[in-house]
Amino acid sequence: MTATATALGDGVLDELRGILGGDEYVLPDLPARVNRTRVPAPFPVHRWGEFLPDVAVLPRTTEQVSEVVKLANRHGIPIVPRAGGTGLADGAVPLRGGIVVDVKLMNRILDIDLVDRTVTVQTGINMLTLNRELKAHGVIYPDDPASYPCSIVGGRIGTSGWSLIGGRYGHTRDLVISMELVLPTGEVIEVGDGGGRKVRKSSTGFQLKHLFMGHQGTLGIATEATLELVPRPEVEFAAFFAFSDYGTAWEATGALAKSGLATLAGVVLFDEWKLAYLRRDDEAYIPQPPTVRAVIASAMYGARDEVEPASRRLMRIAKETGGKYLGDEISQGDWASRHDRYATPLHGRLKDGQVVPMCWHCEDASIPYSQLPAVREKWHAIAKRYIDRYGIFDDWGMFAYTNAAYKPWGDYLTEIDIGIWEQELDEESWRGWVQCKREIAEVALEHGGSITACHGATRAGDVELVPQEMGGGFEVMKKIKAALDPNNVMNPGKYLLDQAYEGENGREAVR
Amino acid sequence: MIGFTLRAQRPPEPRRVNDDVVERFEHVLEVAPEKMTEHVQQQDIPAWDTHRIVGGRWDHLDWMHDHWADSVLSTGIEPEIAELGEPMPSEERS
Ligand SMILES: Cc1cc2nc3c(=O)[nH]c(=O)nc-3n(C[C@H](O)[C@H](O)[C@H](O)COP(=O)(O)OP(=O)(O)OC[C@H]3O[C@@H](n4cnc5c(N)ncnc54)[C@H](O)[C@@H]3O)c2cc1C
Numbered sequence: 001m002t003a004t005a006t007a008l009g010d011g012v013l014d015e016l017r018g019i020l021g022g023d024e025y026v027l028p029d030l031p032a033r034v035n036r037t038r039v040p041a042p043f044p045v046h047r048w049g050e051f052l053p054d055v056a057v058l059p060r061t062t063e064q065v066s067e068v069v070k071l072a073n074r075h076g077i078p079i080v081p082r083a084g085g086t087g088l089a090d091g092a093v094p095l096r097g098g099i100v101v102d103v104k105l106m107n108r109i110l111d112i113d114l115v116d117r118t119v120t121v122q123t124g125i126n127m128l129t130l131n132r133e134l135k136a137h138g139v140i141y142p143d144d145p146a147s148y149p150c151s152i153v154g155g156r157i158g159t160s161g162w163s164l165i166g167g168r169y170g171h172t173r174d175l176v177i178s179m180e181l182v183l184p185t186g187e188v189i190e191v192g193d194g195g196g197r198k199v200r201k202s203s204t205g206f207q208l209k210h211l212f213m214g215h216q217g218t219l220g221i222a223t224e225a226t227l228e229l230v231p232r233p234e235v236e237f238a239a240f241f242a243f244s245d246y247g248t249a250w251e252a253t254g255a256l257a258k259s260g261l262a263t264l265a266g267v268v269l270f271d272e273w274k275l276a277y278l279r280r281d282d283e284a285y286i287p288q289p290p291t292v293r294a295v296i297a298s299a300m301y302g303a304r305d306e307v308e309p310a311s312r313r314l315m316r317i318a319k320e321t322g323g324k325y326l327g328d329e330i331s332q333g334d335w336a337s338r339h340d341r342y343a344t345p346l347h348g349r350l351k352d353g354q355v356v357p358m359c360w361h362c363e364d365a366s367i368p369y370s371q372l373p374a375v376r377e378k379w380h381a382i383a384k385r386y387i388d389r390y391g392i393f394d395d396w397g398m399f400a401y402t403n404a405a406y407k408p409w410g411d412y413l414t415e416i417d418i419g420i421w422e423q424e425l426d427e428e429s430w431r432g433w434v435q436c437k438r439e440i441a442e443v444a445l446e447h448g449g450s451i452t453a454c455h456g457a458t459r460a461g462d463v464e465l466v467p468q469e470m471g472g473g474f475e476v477m478k479k480i481k482a483a484l485d486p487n488n489v490m491n492p493g494k495y496l497l498d499q500a501y502e503g504e505n506g507r508e509a510v511r
Numbered sequence: 512m513i514g515f516t517l518r519a520q521r522p523p524e525p526r527r528v529n530d531d532v533v534e535r536f537e538h539v540l541e542v543a544p545e546k547m548t549e550h551v552q553q554q555d556i557p558a559w560d561t562h563r564i565v566g567g568r569w570d571h572l573d574w575m576h577d578h579w580a581d582s583v584l585s586t587g588i589e590p591e592i593a594e595l596g597e598p599m600p601s602e603e604r605s
Contacts, residue, residue, distance in 0.1 A: 131578065140579075236580035242592045280531040281542070292592060301580060311584055327590030332583055336572040339579070347542075347551065353531060355542055356550045 007097070008054045012075055016099070019067040020057055025105075027056040036100045041088040041459065042361050042420045044430045051093050053080065053100040060105050062180060062188055062223040069221070070186035072099060072489045080491050081217040083124065083155030086147045088362055089456035091158060091216035095493035101221060103154045109133060110224065116198045117229045118177060123154035123222045139229040142169035145454070146341040157222045160214025162364075162454035164338060164401075167257075167408030168265035168301055169230060173213045174405050180224035181212055184485035188223075197226050211480070216458050217491040219484055233301040237311045238335030241323030242292040246271055247373070249294035252321035254369055256298055257402050257409040259317055261310045263302035267402045269412075270295045271376060274397025277417070281347060281355075281396075288326070296323060299335055348394035348419030351387070358394060358419035361437070365444035366453040367414040372400050378443045379416045386436040390429050393436070394419035403453050413453040416440065437461030445469055458494045466495060520558040539565055 008028070016026045027033070037051045054077075059065045072079045078098030085092050094100060106124035113119070114137055121130060128149045131140050144164045145151055151161070157179065161172040169175070177200055178192030191209050194202025212219060243249035253269040270278070272293040279288070288295070298314060300307050315325070325331075348358035367375050376398055383395045396417035402408035420433065438461045441451045450469060451457045457466050467474040478500035481488075488501055525533035525541070532540050539561060547553040576583050 128578070135578075144579075233580040235582050235584045236576065237584040239586070279529065288592060304582075304584075307584060311586070315586065315588075324591040325586070325588050326592060328585045328587070330590070332576070332585070333572055336575040339575055340571075349531075349546070350550075353546050354549045355547045 008077065008099075012071070012077070013055065015071055016055065016057055016068065019071065020059060020064055025058045025060075027058070028054070032056050033100075036082055036085065036102060037093065039085050039087050039090060039092055040360065041090055042359050042422060042433060043090075043093075044425060044427075045422050046425055046427065046430070051095065052097065053094040054097045056082075056100040056102050058102050058105045062182065065101060065103075065106075065182045065221050065223050066186045066188050068099065068101060069182050069184065069489070073185060073487050076487060077489065078492050079217075079221075079489050081154065081158060081221045083152035083158065084126065084147070084150050085155075086151045087155055087159050087216075087455060088364070089159065089216065089452065089458045089462070091456055091458050091491070091494065092155070095491075098489075098492075103221070103223075104152065106154075106223060112137060112229075113198065114139070114229070118198045118226050119229055120197070120224060120226045121153060123157065123179075123225050124152060126150065126152050127156075134229070135232065138232050140232050141175065141227050142230055143172050143175050143227075144339060146338060148339045153225055153227070154222055157213055157225065158215070158217050159454065159456050162403070162413055165265035165299065165301060166405050167267070167402045168263060168406070170228075170405040173210060175228045176209070176213070177226045177228060178209065179212065179222045179226070181220045181222045183220045184487075184490040192226075200228075214456060216456050216494050218481060218494050218497055220490060231303075233307075234304045235300075235302070235307045236335075237300040237307050237314075238331045239298050239311070239314060239318065240326040240331040240334060241296045241298075241318045242288060242326055243294040243296070243322060243324070244291055246294045246376070248322045249296055250373060252318060252323055253296055253400070254409075255317050255321045256296065256314065257369075259313065261300070261313060263300040263307050263310050264314070264408055265299045265301050266297075267408060268297040269372075269400045270297070271398045273380060273395055274399055274417075277396040281349070295326070297331075297335065297338075348396065348421070350394075350421075351391060356392075356421045357423070359422045360396075361418040361420060361433075362455070363414075363416045363418070363437070363440050364452050364454045365414045365441070365449050366403055366411045367400070367444060367447060367449040368411050369409070371447040371449065372412060372414065375414060375443055375447050375449070379440055382436060382439045382443070383416060383418055386432060390432050392421040392424045392429060393433070411449070411453075414444075414449070434461040438464065441465050463494075463496055522556070522558045522561060536561065536565075 017023055020026055033052050036053055036056050078096045080094045080100050082092040082100050082102045103124040106122035108122045111120040127143050134140055142165055143156055145161050156172040163171050178197045180190050182188055191212055193209055194204030249269055253267055256267045347355050350356055387393045396419055398416045400412040400414045403411045403413045441462050444451055451462050457463055481497045482500040522535045525535045528534050531543055533543050534540055544553050
């Protein structure tokens with residue numbers, strides 16, 4: 001039942017060239033495949049070859065994607081969708097070789113509708129490129145991950161991503177109104193809240209849009225999406241505040257987040273480990289004296305008439321709760337750098353302070369506000385144990401970021417960033433790393449949280465805990481997978497969904 | 512070529528900011544040279560190149576502001592951090 005092909009014959013490559021209309025869209029050469037193997041998350045570089053795809057293809061139309069998927073079913077070849085390749089849960093990493101469907105050439109804007117306030121695109125477009133076009137129309141598509149310049153609409157759908165300004169404008173699942181997608185068997189369907197490509201709220205049938213969000217390419221390939229348009233903000237306001245201790249800053253974060261100010265897009269709480277990292281290595285250096293042990297960042301967007309008075313209220317709340325303003329230059333400069341954190345994961349320190357090149361692990365749990373202080377203690381303690389033992393990791397600190405859509409209170413995207421000296425990894429230290437990751441994720445579940453707010457839980461160290469987090473929902477996931485993907489061709493091996501094809505449960509699901 | 516340019520525009524001696532960081536130009540922070548000796552070597556960078564890199568970063572940030580909103584609202588309030596007291600002992604970094 002499971003597709004296991006690892007090397008494709010000339011016949012398959014010729015079929016692919018026929019479907020895609022030329023050699024230049026079918027890339028079996030090694031560099032093209034090596035470049036589409038990993039993502040920026042920590043990777044077992046000593047085993048790179050295990051994750052190589054057999055070929056990458058670059059479709060330009062929905063029909064081509066559909067034909068490629070049908071071919072994969074005919075031959076039992078795995079298919080892995082890949083957009084920007086920035087996903088930090090390894091979703092775009094092929095586990096069984098096969099065909100990588102790279103959607104980047106599907107990057108056309110199909111329709112800008114300023115009356116019904118939507119834009120319809122092919123899913124290979126990047127948000128920055130899209131918004132450059134939309135600027136002339138006085139509107140934006142406000143999906144703003146910290147990978148904004150390089151992640152792509154298809155990957156945002158594949159991960160059900162989280163946006164920096166989601167507290168004001170919502171996250172990817174709120175901003176994608178409907179989509180066209182190719183199912184794992186090759187049929188093309190449209191899904192939204194109900195029917196109607198531009199309808200934002202419907203009660204007809206099952207809410208299928210959510211099913212096809214965040215499945216990490218295991219349930220098909222989104223080829224077109226109709227997206228929300230909002231008025232381009234007249235003003236942006238960013239304010240950063242310093243605190244001498246974490247507890248006071250945590251209280252202040254809660255006060256700001258529940259202020260009820262509608263233009264508030266996000267509140268972020270950095271802890272003292274993050275401050276130490278910002279002082280020594282981050283390109284967005286915040287040169288604060290050692291007395292500063294926590295910082296809150298906040299940002300607002302909207303019409304000037306709303307943001308101006310709201311900003312005064314925000315400044316007042318921060319002052320009353322103990323915050324010291326860091327000034328306009330740091331607030332504005334650092335906020336602008338938050339849209340683009342690709343520069344972050346470059347180097348870290350060994351215990352003796354020496355610089356080494358490091359890649360970046362970003363834990364991204366959703367944690368209830370009340371649990372943040374306890375989770376913070378436990379996460380740093382876990383990181384310290386593994387740093388002491390292996391000597392190739394570095395604790396880059398934590399932040400907690402308002403997580404809910406439209407109303408920034410309740411739970412927080414909670415990150416611990418850990419640097420990893422990847423070139424030094426061997427199997428033992430890699431396993432040690434995965435165990436560290438798993439312990440961190442377990443703490444999130446112990447405290448009533450979720451493993452992931454943004455990236456998905458498809459990596460080793462997360463995925464083993466998905467049945468625990470999802471409970472009975474995981475059984476439903478398996479039934480859906482087996483029903484929609486009878487040959488297990490769509491991103492096989494992810495989310496433990498091979499279990500859908502095993503034993504009694506699998507047979508029932510397939511039937 | 513680099514050597515020639517470096518002689519022509521040798522950066523000033525660094526001012527130490529803390530154990531890990533030095534500063535040669537205002538607001539331009541660098542890893543302290545002795546912390547980049549074993550695994551990654553620090554490169555000599557002529558002053559003009561540092562200015563070019565830093566200028567490029569500011570251009571990028573200005574572009575980002577302009578990309579997201581018509582204007583940026585300032586408070587005009589001076590930084591207040593000097594008012595902070597000593598850190599609480601429980602907050603010491605382990
Ligand atoms: C510096 C940095 C900062 C980041 N900050 C954030 C952040 O703030 N918020 C956040 O949410 N994430 C963040 N991320 C993670 C990442 O950018 C997001 O997960 C993003 O949504 C991935 O998009 P991508 O285009 O790179 O997708 P990829 O990594 O290529 O793919 C992601 C998943 O989607 C699947 N997929 C790709 N295309 C399609 C398609 N057309 N249809 C169905 N499935 C598809 C893939 O198979 C894979 O499982 C960050 C990453 C980096 C490197």
